[in-house]
Amino acid sequence: MTQHLAAPTGHSTPGTHTGWWRDAVIYQVYPRSFADANGDGMGDLEGVRSRLPYLRDLGVDAVWLSPFYASPQADAGYDVADYRAIDPMFGTLLDADAMIRDAHDLGLRIIVDLVPNHTSDQYEWFKRAINDGPSSPLRDRYHFRAGKGENGELPPNDWESIFGGPAWTRTADGSWYLHLFAPEQPDLNWENPAVADEFRSILRFWLDMGVDGFRIDVAHGLVKAEGLPDIGGAEQLKLLGNDVMPFFDQDGVHEIYRSWRKILDEYPGERIAVAEAWTPTVERTANYVRPDELHQAFNFQYLGTPWDADRLREVIDVSLAAMRPVGAPATWVLSNHDVTRHATRFANPPGGTQIRTAGDRELGLRRARAATLLMLALPGSAYVYQGEELGLPDVTDLPDEVRQDPSFFRAAGQDGFRDGCRVPIPWTTTGSSYGFGSGGSWLPQPDSWSGLSVQAQSGDPASTLELYRSAIALRRELPGLGAGESVDWLPGMPAGVLAFARPGFVCTVNTTGRAVRIAAPGRAVLASTEVTPADGEVVLPEDTTVWWAV
Structure with a gap:
């Protein structure tokens, strides 16, 4: 493949100012569940390519794709057999090249998953x-x-x-x-120079293909404590935990990322790397985004925060404070392919990121919409997981015989319920897979998803899809929204209400289950549920976020 350059996108154009990624909205595509072009029931790269105009119209800046490399699929492609080849279920290298070129033509950047902690046992x-x-x-x-x-x-x-x-x-x-994960995923020994050499080559291969960055899977796991010591009687870590363990967040990982940063900086167009780093504290996460290391790290502490004003304010403050000394933007994320969708998480009592019950669907969606407007109002970069813009819940009642999450079949591992957030998304109101593809879908979709499809929601001003479109567009239009490194909290708010100011903008969030009256801080420009300011005041409905121009 010939090298081609990264493309400009909505927030910033290379050459005009730096740091497009600092306030970007990045959309995660889980390829097997996004769009199926060949009708085999499994999403593919040609399907992604066909839906890129939808993502442009949604307003996002970049698209991050979960793995599509050659793989036996023991763990949905996170067991890579060849990092320079596309798995036939997803297409070919020519398909990848065409997708990258089309994305750039539409003003979208492409970020690909890189899996350096382990390979497939078929590597x-x-x-x-x-x-x-x-x-x-x-x-x-x-x-x-x-x-x-x-x-x-x-x-x-x-x-x-x-x-x-x-x-x-x-x-x-x-x-x-x-193997910290499945037996089919043996861990690499990063003390061996050949491993480092191979991954530097892999980085260059995809950078030469034109990708704009990498999401680093298990970025905290590459280096193990010397001697591989026993843990003893301590309860051992699950993927979404924050305990100190000898196989995660060892200081030696940072030397690896310094060498990678040098490679990224050699290429034009501001290529970036994003760490999936589960660490004990936000401060430890900040180590991954020092000026000579990676550009961003996922904020999992924020993802796991319950719908509570005090807890949210605390994690926002801590996150911004931790990133400030290293000059990195904070990141905000509510859902991804490893956790219960936030529309279902917020429909249930607080209690982790793996939820097994549907909960109160109306409550969950109302809170999810409010949480999204809060996230998109914060300074830094926001990540959106495919289908959350449709308000999709987790599918909590999948039959055991259709599940494919490897941890579902292993006792005491990760709960094994990640399939619920990976069900293919609906595009149309009719069809065997609601427009996902002509051959059904690899995981069954609920009948109720017809009404949640892109087709059903497009043009409906009350829909979750149009809320996302409006919010992302306003995020670009309002001066400074998304930029910066701090918020100014407004005093005098009732218990359970958050309010903060940014230049020319105020965000108010009612996390309580009751309506609350406050002084209207300006002109309402967007709300997660309908509000009507009058006589200088406004009644914030329960679980509602409002954006104000001031």
Whole structure:
């Protein structure tokens, strides 16, 4: 493929000012569930390409795609067998090239997922390491160890897989290898120089293809504590936890990202990298976005915050304060492919990011709309997960026989209910898959999704889709909205109400379950539910956010 350059997008044009990513709205596409062009029931790159105009019209700045590389699909493509090839279920490299070019022509940037913590067990290195036996030098590119016990029958340490069960699997020759995720995903040993060399080459391959950046999967996991020490009796980490563990958030990861930043900076068009880094504190997350490392890191502390004014204000303040010393923008996210959609999370009592019940659908949607307007009013970059702009809930009643989340089949791992947020999204009001494709969908869609489809909501001013379109457009039009590094909290608000000012703008958020009367701070320009200011005051309905021009 010939190299082509990154494209300009809505907020900033390369050459006019720097940092397009600082206030960008970035849309996550989960390719297998976005759009199916060939009718096999599975989304593909040609399907993504066909729907790029929709994303342009939604108003987002960039599109982040979950993995589409060649893979046995033991973990939905996060087990990569070839980082320079496209899995046939998604298309070809020519399809990827065409998608990137079309996105750039539409003013959209493309961010691709990179999976450097582990490979597939079908990756050529690992296959040779197994086939060549214990003397193979390729084994040092992974974590092979002798077992404990009289005959080596016990795992080398007490680490557990994120997906449940031991983090070690024994080979036919008696050795053990480490996999923090599924056995089909052996962890790489980043102490081996060949690993670092390979990933620098992979970065250049995709940068030469024209991608605008990378989302780094398990960015906190690449380096393990020296000697791989036992944890002991402590309860072990699940993927969405923040405990201190010897296999996550080790200081050695930062040397890796400094070397990657040098490569990114060699390319024109402000190419970026975004860390998926689960850390004990926001301050630890800030280490990943120091000026010579990555550009952004997901704010998982914010994602996990319940719908509570005091808790939200606290996490906003802490997030902004942590990013300020390193000069990085805060990021805000409410949903992704690993957690329950926030329309369902907020429909249930607080209690984690994996919810198994539908809850109060009306309550969840009302809070989700309000939470979205709050998120889009904050300074920094916002991430939107496909379908949340439609107000989609999780599908909590999928039959066991259709589930594909690998952790669902392993005891005590991650709850195993991520399939509910991965159901293909609806585009039309009719059809076997509501416009997803002509051949049905790989996970069944609820009948109620006809009314939630893009077709059903387009043009309806009360719909969640039009709320997102309006909010993203206003975010661009209002001076300074999205930019900056602080908010000014307004005093004197009733309990449960947040209000903050930005230049020319005020955001008010009622997180309570009752209407609250406040002084109108300006001219209402957008609200998550209908409000009518009168005589200098306004009644904020329950669970409502309002944007004001001042």
